[in-house]
Amino acid sequence: MKLYDIAHSRAGDKGNTLTLSLIPFDSADYEWISREASVDRVAAHLSNSVHGEIRRYEMPNIHALLFVCEGALQGGVTTSLTADTHGKCMSGVLLDMEIAGDGTG
Amino acid sequence: MQKIRIGGGAGFSGDRLEPAVLLAREGKLDYLVLECLAERTIALAQQRKLQDPSTGFDPLLERRMESLLPVIKEHGVRLISNFGAANPVAAARKIAELAKRKGISITVAAVFGDDVLEQIDPAMPTMETGRPLSDYGDIISANAYLGIDALLPALESGAEVIVTGRVADPSLFLAPMVHAFGWSVGDYATLGQGTVIGHLLECGAQICGGYFMDGDRKAVPDPARLGFPIAEVAADGSATISKIAGTGGRIDLRTAKEQLLYEVVDPHAYLTPDVAADFTTVHLQADDTDIVSVYGGTGVERPDTLKASVGYRAGYRGEGEISYAGPGAESRARLAGEIVAERLQGELDHVRVDIVGVDSVHLAAGQSTDPREARVRVSGSATTREIAARVGEEVEALYTNGPWGGGGARKTVTQMVGIVSVLLDRKRIHPSLEIFRA
Structure with missing residues (x-):
């Protein structure tokens, strides 16, 4: 299964930094998703696009994760040569990541 | 209240x-x-x-x-x-x-x-890279x-x-x-x-x-x-x-x-x-x-x-796109991109080729695709509008100088204004x- 099956995401940009929220539809899946979407696994999944450091913030108050990806936007909105200069489509790329089940069948 | x-x-x-x-x-x-x-x-x-x-x-x-x-x-x-x-x-x-x-x-x-x-000093370090403002292009706004x-x-x-x-x-x-x-x-x-x-x-x-x-x-x-x-x-x-x-x-x-x-x-x-x-x-x-x-x-x-x-002049971006459809659409789009990149060699600072619908957002290793249509997008940066325009010119020229079946060519040139931040x-x-x- 994919993150897409249990979560939603919105991408944002600040300069050359990409932000990706990761929000399970069901708050009960917060621990599961926190386990599966580790920084290392997300970094590996995004490695063709994100070359800088990735920080993960845990937000148990709203049952959500936030990934902040440095140096991810090929220079940023204003000077990048990519089609999606904001990196807005990267939320879809994140949700495409394969994850293991929660073990409860 | x-x-x-x-x-x-x-x-x-x-x-x-x-x-x-x-x-x-x-x-x-x-x-x-x-x-x-x-x-x-x-x-x-x-x-x-x-x-x-x-x-x-x-x-x-x-x-x-x-x-x-x-x-x-x-x-x-x-x-x-x-x-x-x-x-x-x-x-x-x-x-x-x-x-x-x-x-x-x-x-x-x-x-x-x-x-x-008026208060901006070229020696000021930028938040993004730590490099001074003077490393960037002409400053136009702050x-x-x-x-x-x-x-x-x-x-x-x-x-x-x-x-x-x-x-x-x-x-x-x-x-x-x-x-x-x-x-x-x-x-x-x-x-x-x-x-x-x-x-x-x-x-x-x-x-x-x-x-x-x-x-x-x-x-x-x-x-x-x-x-x-x-x-x-x-x-x-x-x-x-x-x-x-x-x-x-x-x-x-x-x-x-x-x-x-x-x-x-x-x-x-x-x-x-x-x-x-x-x-x-x-x-x-x-x-x-x-x-x-x-x-x-x-x-x-x-x-x-x-x-x-702080806004600075960052040159010009030239872009061109053209579509291919039917059998082998993606491979013809790729070939078109390679041809344009070769024709532009030495003229532009950077040239980038994407296949829209395949890898323009993110290149995922090992993913196979066979799209019914593919649109090649070529972009490049240059210091002048004239050179940046070369990208779109070469993409448009694919009509008579590229793979079969290309259609819907479009070309643009955009003046780029870069933004960096200072405190x-x-x-x-x-x-x-x-x-x-x-």
């Missing part, structure tokens, strides 16, 4: 016009805020102002005010917007003229002082993010329309809360919560199901007629977010969470000129259909520095106010 109602009537410069009019007419609003100014927008506006000193404000300003002026006057709604862009004074004058022409008596305040071009302290005098003046240049987006919403409730500018916990509300509203429809919908999985009713958000704020800073009954859209925990985290780089310290807001203590609660309450946000002392966005001592920034009456 009763609660106040603030509407978020625009989330970017080109946002839809009608939802703000509907908010002003039916939202029982005290304040309508239009956030219309991206980082790059102000640099481009600065360019226009250099050519003609009576311009430099948002190109949609007149169209927006044409329909909004009579409605805000009739319903007693005060309007706050950063659509003054590079020239809030000219914008305020223009609005006063427009009101006069329509026979509407109104007071307009221009808030300025964000233009800090605008500091002003906060509520710049807006409060305008609110106290009684002006019905307040026009600004660069102001931190959440501050546009926080200022009327501070003004209405008399919050202390040192009460950082409450300012933090008010900043959360501003952040939730600053992107307009994005908390109402805009930029959210996905078929049945994330269903949004009547998506073509999205309503825009209203925050009803209480004196303690708690608020409910809703929209006008009968409009399309959805406000629920999912839309609120996506917007709360949008463009946040540190949820423990969301920095604005007013406060370092803490989003990790925020509570969201679904009260009813399309009603979410928000409380618990807090914050600590504001930074001593203000961020300024300035806030004591050096002096916001000012000018009033216009119609």
